[in-house]
Amino acid sequence: MDLSLSTWMMVAFVIGMILSMWKIYKFLPTRTLVDDDTGEDTHDLLIDILYQILQELEEVPSVNELHTKMTEHKDFDEKKLWRFNPNKLNQLLNKHYLKNEHLHSIKDIHQDIHSSKKL
Template sequence: MDIALSTWMMIAFVLALGLSAWKMYKFMPTKQLKDDDTTPQAQSELMDLILKIIKGSHGELTEKELHEMVTKHEEFDSEHFWRFNENKLKQLLHIHYIKNPDTKCIKDIHTKLHS
């Protein structure tokens, strides 16, 4: 029984395809990381902290000042939210503005929290 060269090439291709699929499966993350701050729970926790800081402030905050206050707050977990920056703050504020159409700025959020 003589096997043609094309058959050997097909067998090698299928084996290489199986090996590469197995390697991709092994290296793909299958469980959630401890410091994943993109989950709804983590974003809710961060937004609650932001709202708490806005409520305790004078209301005339810029986004940069709010970012500094959040990162310096004692409840802020810098290991869990190590990717938190001004862009992430802006995203969270825009999500809040969409959910609450009567707020358009930090001062509106402050006013709503005190009413």
């Protein structure tokens, strides 16, 4: 059985394609990393910390003051949330505002917490 040159080229192409797909598959992330801070559980943890801090404070803090307080909180995991900065806090707040349409600022959240505490 004599195979033509085009048949050998097709076999080499298919083998190369299979090896390339396997190589790509091995390098794609298949599990979450230990310091992955993009999940919903991390978002919920940060919102809980945010609400605890705003409940403790009498005055409405600025974004930088709030960031400092959040990073000093006892539940804040510095190893997992090492990327958390004021910009991430702004993104967290914007996402929270989208989920809660009656909130538009830190002051609104602060007032909402303190008004529900009095009831």
